[in-house]
Amino acid sequence: xxxxxxxxxxxxxxxxxxxxxxxxxxxxxxxxxxxxxxxxxxxxxxxxxxxxxxxxxxxxxxxxxxxxxxxxxxxxxxxxxxxxxxxxxxxxxxxxxxxxxxxxxxxxxxxxxxxxxxxxxxxxxxxxxxxxxxxxxxxxxxxxxxxxxxxxxxxxxxxxxxxxxxxxxxxxxxxxxxxxxxxxxxxxxxxxxxxxxxxxxxxxxxxxxxxxxxxxxxxxxxxxxxxxxxxxxxxxxxxxxxxxxxxxxxxxxxxxxxxxxxxxxxxxxxxxxxxxxxxxxxxxxxxxxxxxxxxxxxxxxxxxxxxxxxxxxxxxxxxxxxxxxxxxxxxxxxxxxxxxxxxxxxxxxxxxxxxxxxxxxxxxxxxxxxxxxxxxxxxxxxxxxxxxxxxxxxxxxxxxxxxxxxxxxxxxxxxxxxxxxxxxxxxxxxxxxxxxxxxxxxxxxxxxxxxxxxxxxxxxxxxxxxxxxxxxxxxxxxxxxxxxxxxxxxxxxxxxxxxxxxxxxxxxxxxxxxxxxxxxxxxxxxxxxxxxxxxxxxxxxxxxxxxxxxxxxxxxxxxxxxxxxxxxxxxxxxxxxxxxxxxxxxxxxxxxxxxxxxxxxxxxxxxxxxxxxxxxxxxxxxxxx
Numbered sequence: 001x002x003x004x005x006x007x008x009x010x011x012x013x014x015x016x017x018x019x020x021x022x023x024x025x026x027x028x029x030x031x032x033x034x035x036x037x038x039x040x041x042x043x044x045x046x047x048x049x050x051x052x053x054x055x056x057x058x059x060x061x062x063x064x065x066x067x068x069x070x071x072x073x074x075x076x077x078x079x080x081x082x083x084x085x086x087x088x089x090x091x092x093x094x095x096x097x098x099x100x101x102x103x104x105x106x107x108x109x110x111x112x113x114x115x116x117x118x119x120x121x122x123x124x125x126x127x128x129x130x131x132x133x134x135x136x137x138x139x140x141x142x143x144x145x146x147x148x149x150x151x152x153x154x155x156x157x158x159x160x161x162x163x164x165x166x167x168x169x170x171x172x173x174x175x176x177x178x179x180x181x182x183x184x185x186x187x188x189x190x191x192x193x194x195x196x197x198x199x200x201x202x203x204x205x206x207x208x209x210x211x212x213x214x215x216x217x218x219x220x221x222x223x224x225x226x227x228x229x230x231x232x233x234x235x236x237x238x239x240x241x242x243x244x245x246x247x248x249x250x251x252x253x254x255x256x257x258x259x260x261x262x263x264x265x266x267x268x269x270x271x272x273x274x275x276x277x278x279x280x281x282x283x284x285x286x287x288x289x290x291x292x293x294x295x296x297x298x299x300x301x302x303x304x305x306x307x308x309x310x311x312x313x314x315x316x317x318x319x320x321x322x323x324x325x326x327x328x329x330x331x332x333x334x335x336x337x338x339x340x341x342x343x344x345x346x347x348x349x350x351x352x353x354x355x356x357x358x359x360x361x362x363x364x365x366x367x368x369x370x371x372x373x374x375x376x377x378x379x380x381x382x383x384x385x386x387x388x389x390x391x392x393x394x395x396x397x398x399x400x401x402x403x404x405x406x407x408x409x410x411x412x413x414x415x416x417x418x419x420x421x422x423x424x425x426x427x428x429x430x431x432x433x434x435x436x437x438x439x440x441x442x443x444x445x446x447x448x449x450x451x452x453x454x455x456x457x458x459x460x461x462x463x464x465x466x467x468x469x470x471x472x473x474x475x476x477x478x479x480x481x482x483x484x485x486x487x488x489x490x491x492x493x494x495x496x497x498x499x500x501x502x503x504x505x506x507x508x509x510x511x512x513x514x515x516x517x518x519x520x521x522x523x524x525x526x527x528x529x530x531x532x533x534x535x536x537x538x539x540x541x542x543x544x545x546x547x548x549x550x551x552x553x554x555x556x557x558x559x560x561x562x563x564x565x566x567x568x569x570x571x572x573x574x575x576x577x578x579x580x581x582x583x584x585x586x587x588x589x590x591x592x593x594x595x596x597x598x599x600x601x602x603x604x605x606x607x608x609x610x611x612x613x614x615x616x617x618x619x620x621x622x623x624x625x
Contacts, residue, residue: 029053030100032060032089039176041108044078047087051100057092064088064101082108111180112136112168118216119261122158122188126166133170133179141165155261163187189215194266195235195255200344202273207247211240211255211268218260224252224272231256249275249346250293269341270294278333278349285322285353287333289346291315296340303334325353328435358439359384359432364517365441366466367426368524374418374445376426377522378411385433392427392440395419400427420527423447423462446513446526457502457531459511461495466524467517476502477510477528484509489516508532537561537607537615542622545588545595553585554621560610568621569602576601588623598625 031051036043049058061068062077064086071090079085085104090097113129114136126138128150139145140156141164148154158164169181193214201208213219216237221244222229235242235255252272258265272294278287287302292315300312302320309322325331332350336343365378380386386408393403393415403426406413418424425444431437443466450459464470471489474497478484487497502509513526537558543551554577556566561582568577568586576596577586588596600622607615 030089030091030098032087032100032102034087034102034104036104036176037102038105038172038174039107040170040172040179041082041106042078042080043104043106043176043178044076045087045104047075047077047089049075049089051089051091051098053091053093053098059090061086061088061090079104079106082106105175107132107172107175107179109133109170109179111182112170114168114182114184116164116166116184116186117218117260118186118189119155119259120189120192120217120264122161122164122190123155123261124158124164124166124186124188125153125155125260126168127153128168131170134173135171137169137171137181139167139169141167147171158188161188187216189217192217192257192259192264192266194257195219195268196341197253197255197269197271198342200253200271200273200342202247202249202275202345203347205245205247207244207251207253207273209242209244209253209271211235213237213239213255215257218258220256220258222254222256224254229254229256247273249273250290252294269296269339271339271342271344272337273344274335274337274346276333276335276346276349278331278351280325280351280353283323283325283327283353283355285325285331285333285351287320287322287335287349289318289335291318292337292344294337294339294344298338298340301336301338303336305332327353327355328437329353352437354436356434356436358436359386359430361438361441362389362428362430364467364520364522365428365443366515366517366522366524367424367443367445368515369418369420369445369527370525372418372420372527374415374424374426376413376415376428376443378428378441380408380411380430384430384438386430387433387435388431389413390429390431390437392429394425394427396422400425418445420445421447425465443524446515446524448511448513448526448529450511450529450531452531453498455502457499457509457511459497459499459529459531461513461526463495464492464513464515464524467515467519467522469518470515471518473514473516475512475514477512479508479510479530481510502531537605537617539603539605539617539619540621541619542624543588544624546625553587555585556582556605558582558607558609558615561607562610564605564607566603566605569604570596571599571601582607595625596623598623 033048033050035046047060059071059073061071083106087102087104089100109132112131115127115129117125119125128136136148137145138148138154142158146154163185165183165185167181167183170179196212197209198212199210219235220231221233221235223232250272252270254270255268256265272292274290274292276287276289278285297315300317302309330350330352332348334348335346360381362378363381368375388408389406389410391404391413392400394400404413423444425442427440427442429437429440446461446464448461450457470492472494473486473488475486476484508530510528510530512528515524539556543554545552564582565580567575570576576590590596600620602620604618
C-alpha cells in the first residue's frame with residue numbers, strides 16, 4: 001500500500017516535474033517488449049521493460065484509450081474482448097516522465113469451417129469453407145500436419161485404417177497461436193464404388209429419387225438433356241433421397257461418382273420418368289402414359305387406387321382401359337416401370353367416371369362478407385338443369401372441404417361460420433340431372449389488414465378471386481361508422497394503399513374494400529379493419545438526481561394511456577417507489593426523504609391504452625449521483 005501511494009504521489013508530481021525539467025536531456029527513453037501484438041480472445045500479453053532508465057516507478061496502462069486512468073505495475077494482462085488496444089508504459093524519473101506505447105490487436109473470429117471429401121486409396125481432400133484467417137494448421141491425426149493458405153486444397157493419404165480424424169486450426173500472421181480449431185471425422189475408402197438408383201417417383205413437375213451411396217465420396221446427379229448427360233447438383237454424403245422441382249417427363253437420370261483427387265468416375269444405373277394422364281367417357285376410364293426410354297425394362301404394372309390391375313411385359317403398351325368403374329366415382333391411376341436395378345413410378349392421374357358430356361359451370365360466382373357472414377352468389381347457365389350445387393370451403397391455407405349442398409334452383413348461400421379476418425375460399429360445383437358435375441368455380445374473400453406507418457395508414461388486402469373484370473373501391477369510415485370518403489377505383493393489380501390523409505381525420509380509421517364487377521351489378525365486400533395509433537411508452541435507462549436541473553427525476557412518457565402502474569425495486573427486491581399516475585416522477589429519494597444510493601434499480605410497468613392494448617414490461621434503470 002505504501003508503494004502504491006508513492007507511485008500515485010509521483011504521478012501527481014509528473015506535470016510539475018515536466019515543466020521543471022524541460023531543458024534537461026531527453027536522450028534516455030522508455031521502452032518495453034511484448035511477447036504478442038496480435039492474437040485471439042482470450043489473449044494474455046507479457047511485457048518486458050527494455051529501458052535503461054531507473055525502474056523504480058514503472059507502470060503500465062494496458063487499455064490506455066478506453067481506460068486511461070487504470071494502470072498497474074504488473075507486466076501480464078489478459079484481454080477478454082476483441083478490439084484494438086494501446087499499451088502505454090510510463091516511467092517516472094528525476095528528469096521527468098518517459099513513456100512508450102504499443103498497439104495490441106485482439107481478434108474473435110469464428111471457428112474454422114471446412115469440408116472433407118474422401119477419395120480412393122484412403123485419401124482425404126480438405127477444402128476450407130471461407131473464413132478470415134491468414135493460414136490454417138491441418139492436423140491429419142496420424143502424426144502429420146501442415147500449414148495451408150485459405151485457397152489451398154490439400155490431400156492426404158493414410159497408410160491404414162477405416163476412418164480419419166482431422167483438426168483444422170485458424171492462424172493469423174505474426175500472432176499468437178491461440179485461435180479456435182474444428183475437428184471432423186470421415187470414413188476412408190479403398191475403392192470408388194458406383195451409386196445405385198432404386199426408385200424414381202414423378203409427380204406434377206417434381207421428381208423424387210431414392211438411391212444408395214456405398215461410400216463417403218463425392219456423388220453428382222446427372223440429367224439427360226439433348227441426348228447427353230449434364231451434372232445438375234452434388235449429392236451430400238449420407239443422403240438417400242432427393243427431390244427435383246421443375247421437371248418434365250420423359251427425362252432420364254443417373255448418379256456419377258467422382259474421385260475428387262484423381263478425377264476417376266463411376267456411373268450408376270439409369271432411371272427415367274414417365275407422365276400419365278387419365279380420361280373418362282361413356283363409363284370407361286382410359287389411362288395413358290409415355291413410352292419408357294430407359295435401359296433394362298422388365299415390365300409395366302398398372303395400379304388403380306393402390307391396387308395392382310395387372311403387369312405387361314411389352315414396353316410398347318402405353319394405354320390401359322378400365323371398364324370396372326362406377327359413374328361419378330373418382331379413380332387414381334399410376335404405372336410402375338420395373339427395370340433390372342430399380343423402378344420408376346409415374347405421376348398419379350385421377351379421373352371421375354362420367355357417362356356423358358360435362359355440364360357448364362356456374363356463372364358470375366363470387367363471395368362477399370356482409371354483416372360478418374359469407375354470402376355466396378352465382379348464376380346457373382341457360383339451358384342447364386341443375387339438380388344440386390355442391391359448396392366447398394378452404395380457410396386460410398387449408399384444403400377445400402365440403403360445406404353444404406343446396407337445391408339446383410338456388411342462386412345464393414350464406415355461411416355464418418366465416419372468419420372475416422382470414423381468407424375464405426369457396427368452390428361451387430354444379431351437378432346436372434344426370435349426375436354429371438361441372439368444373440368447380442372458385443371465389444375467395446378479400447381480407448383487409450394494415451398498420452400505422454409514420455403518420456400515415458398503410459392498407460393492404462388480399463387479391464380478389466371471382467369476377468373476370470373488376471375494380472377495387474376503398475371505403476373509409478370513422479369510429480361512429482360514418483363514411484368519411486372513398487378512394488378508387490383501383491385496378492385488380494393494386495393490393496395496397498397508403499392513406500396520406502388519415503392523420504387529419506382523428507386517431508382511428510376503419511377500412512373496407514368494395515369489389516365491383518364491370519360486367520354486371522355484382523358487388524363483393526371485404527371485412528372491416530381498424531387502424532389506430534399504437535400506444536407508446538418510453539422509459540429512460542438512467543437519471544441523476546443531483547439537483548443540477550438536468551435529468552433530476554425518473555419520468556415515464558406515454559400517449560393515450562388509460563391505466564398505469566409502476567413499481568421500482570432495489571437490488572434486494574424491496575419497493576422503493578410506486579405510483580398509479582404516469583405523471584408522478586421519482587426524485588431518487590426513499591421513505592423519510594433519505595436519498596437512494598447510487599445503484600441499479602429494477603422497474604415493472606403495467607399499462608393499457610384506450611384501444612385495449614397492454615404494455616407489461618420490466619427493465620433496469622441506473623441512479624447516478
